[in-house]
Amino acid sequence: MPELPEVEVLVRHLAPLLEGRVIRRIVIRRARVLRPASVKQFTQTLQGARFTGLSRRGKYLVFTVQPRDGAGLRTWLGHLGMTGRFYVARPGQPRPKHAAVVFDLGRLELVYEDPRYFGRLLLDTAPLLRLGPEPLGPQFTVAYLHQALRWSAQPIKVKLLDQSLVAGIGNIYASEALFRARIPPQWAARRLQRDQVRRLWRAIRAVLAEAIAWGSTVPLNFGSGAGHGDLFYFGRAPDAPDYYAERLRVYDRAGRPCHRCGATIRRTVQGARSTYFCPRCQAGKRVDDVRGGA
DNA sequence: CACCATGTTCCTTG
């Protein structure tokens, strides 16, 4: 479930549940998700430690703990890869087949599950240094984006996936943002005019903010029997009206009509990944902008 | 069986 909005919603959900809890024991069923891949080091560092904070940076979960043996706070990271999930469950509950790591918190347990094992738990926080600004934060401005795209010949869609440019956009929201901004995904980044950069900037923020708002309506108690996380990308809010059954406007909609103009949505491959777009809305023609004709 | 999948890293090619 992992792009910026999903991680953000997850962090908000987990933070109050973990705050203050002590890791009594760690059960590692798949050491391959650890970095360094040392069960011993991971266990020694975190066993007995107390959760003091959880936040997000890009697609990373940023955990802070107070180790048992004095010393200062320790920060470590979680990354969900393609299929990773964290959730809190009651001990003794049947565990999913691909539970990779389980943190015993006493009356609760924190489960990290990941069928493909692409996700990682990292004791090293260096990856954060390579991230660009938060798209919803103050550093991400129109001027910054314009400057960052200005010299690049890469397709704009590919550029949006570059985590050192801006952190947290993934394959789904890259397509969604470009559709919303009505920009052709195959355009070289440097071809965008300033008003198009502004539209894209706005679209990125709107798409991510809306996804966070939507995700906040979904129950995340995966482990406790009821809810399932598969609601997240393709489902709909419990109270959503029928005409808005689908939340994503273009992603995974190849061959179906554009919600805006009715043209057939197309799928292409860029950088070995699928891109979805409307050939009519995203033809790169002039578009009325708020300031366009003034 | 074939193809596709929310991500990142590593290797090859040009």
Next chain:
DNA sequence: CCAAGGAACATGGT
């Protein structure tokens, strides 16, 4: 040296 493209990672869904 750099950029671009592809494979690999591992499993499941359609």
